Amino acid sequence: MSELFNESTRSLMVAIYGWYVFVPVLVGLIFFKKLNKPQVLIFYITLLSGLNHLASKIVRSVATDHNNAWVFHVYVPLIFWLTWRLYKAELEKIFFRGFFNLLLGVCFSFFIVNSLFIQDLKTVPSNGIFVISGVFIMFGFSYFYSLLKQTQFKSLEKEPVFWFTSGVIMYYSSTILIFLLVFSNLEVSYRSLEEEKLATVIVSILNVFFNLVLVTSYLIALWVKPPRLVLNNFS
Amino acid sequence: MGETSPISAEQLLIGSMLGMFLLSLSIVIFFVVYQRRLLRQQQSHQQKEADYQQQLLRANFQSQERERNRIGKDLHDEVGALLTTTKLYFQHLDRNTQEEKFAEIKSKAFSLLEETMTTVRRVSHDLRPVVLERLGLVEAILNVVDKINQSDQIKIEFKHSLSTEPDAEYSLNWYRIVQELINNTLKHADATLIVLDLKTLQGELWLTYSDNGKGLTPESDTASGLGMQNIRSRIGLMQGEMNIKQKEQGFEVVLKSKLKP
Numbered sequence: 001m002s003e004l005f006n007e008s009t010r011s012l013m014v015a016i017y018g019w020y021v022f023v024p025v026l027v028g029l030i031f032f033k034k035l036n037k038p039q040v041l042i043f044y045i046t047l048l049s050g051l052n053h054l055a056s057k058i059v060r061s062v063a064t065d066h067n068n069a070w071v072f073h074v075y076v077p078l079i080f081w082l083t084w085r086l087y088k089a090e091l092e093k094i095f096f097r098g099f100f101n102l103l104l105g106v107c108f109s110f111f112i113v114n115s116l117f118i119q120d121l122k123t124v125p126s127n128g129i130f131v132i133s134g135v136f137i138m139f140g141f142s143y144f145y146s147l148l149k150q151t152q153f154k155s156l157e158k159e160p161v162f163w164f165t166s167g168v169i170m171y172y173s174s175t176i177l178i179f180l181l182v183f184s185n186l187e188v189s190y191r192s193l194e195e196e197k198l199a200t201v202i203v204s205i206l207n208v209f210f211n212l213v214l215v216t217s218y219l220i221a222l223w224v225k226p227p228r229l230v231l232n233n234f235s
Numbered sequence: 236m237g238e239t240s241p242i243s244a245e246q247l248l249i250g251s252m253l254g255m256f257l258l259s260l261s262i263v264i265f266f267v268v269y270q271r272r273l274l275r276q277q278q279s280h281q282q283k284e285a286d287y288q289q290q291l292l293r294a295n296f297q298s299q300e301r302e303r304n305r306i307g308k309d310l311h312d313e314v315g316a317l318l319t320t321t322k323l324y325f326q327h328l329d330r331n332t333q334e335e336k337f338a339e340i341k342s343k344a345f346s347l348l349e350e351t352m353t354t355v356r357r358v359s360h361d362l363r364p365v366v367l368e369r370l371g372l373v374e375a376i377l378n379v380v381d382k383i384n385q386s387d388q389i390k391i392e393f394k395h396s397l398s399t400e401p402d403a404e405y406s407l408n409w410y411r412i413v414q415e416l417i418n419n420t421l422k423h424a425d426a427t428l429i430v431l432d433l434k435t436l437q438g439e440l441w442l443t444y445s446d447n448g449k450g451l452t453p454e455s456d457t458a459s460g461l462g463m464q465n466i467r468s469r470i471g472l473m474q475g476e477m478n479i480k481q482k483e484q485g486f487e488v489v490l491k492s493k494l495k496p
Binding site: 143147152153154155156157162166169173174175176177178198202203206208210213 | 248249251252253255256258259260263266267269270272274277463
């Protein structure tokens, strides 16, 4: 396994991701005028992901202690807010009134408490990431549930939110375990130091792979041309 | 028995991550396939609905044309001929004509004019039955039933219990439906008895129509003919339902609609 999963593979994949994360941003900028409302939000999410990647790299190389954790403390509430806005418009009908506002209030309160009292700005906010992972998975499955409830069917391949949701479900349901097992204080026992190092590399490679899948779903969501509503002009 | 090596944390984590990834990928693929199938079904259903609407529209146009032809024929063959003959009589009405002859021509001309008026009344009655407008749906159907019963060719039993009179537009539709059904029986069924049951039930108008004739097979011309399409079209306009019962002998149909739009 170590032949494929080693440090050089990890470096290569991180390098690929470093460039690839900006491809949907570029596509979004080119087609910006043609994007519909959900696609504009997806573009902002893409842009935020790109900026987060860039900022974390810059801070890591500039900061004296090489700690870029505070970037994630800013990133988590922002990505949550944008994704919340996207799904609020899509899923408001299937939840009770006030659900989304309640969710926003509860999650933001948690992010603030977590950053101030639990995981300070020098620590990666794994609790916050774990919470948004759970909420995003819930959003994703709720979106699929709403597809089952609809009476007028449309071609999913042309639905930006479908592609976005597919990426979100695949990424967050696969990586939620990382935040649960690796970054949390749960004890994971390894038989040797060597094994622990290898496990970290493999998990890191898989994380980059799932990130590539997520970015690809952003790319498709911005690339597709959803069918526009045709209004008859009777004037 | 060999010793089983415990699963390492590395294997557990990687396995779980890949497992979750494959599971979510399967869910996504399932949704794409499932939605495609539903979309195909929906498109096929919409196509059938569009074909059906087109068929009804065609039947409607054909029916209008048939009605126009009938009115044109009535006016040309009957009213036109009567007026031409009357004109000829009037040409003979001259001051020099003998008094006896004058009175005879005048009387014939008047008689022709009266016949013309009766024909015009009949044509206009066929367009909009006066009985229906003045006395309502039950009386209008009774009028039709009486006329047919007087012929002694076929017997019609008409049961009715209407608690509310339908809207004027709906009454005309129901009247035409009854006319069309009776016409079908008279033309194609070789029946001796027709039973008509008209009633209001839970705010809806129900009509059960049956005869003891040859019956209707899905392949027969009557089943897909203009008359039946007209009935379907009228019932569709009233957002009603039509249900043809399968019977060994004879024909039975149950129709229902709201009482007003």
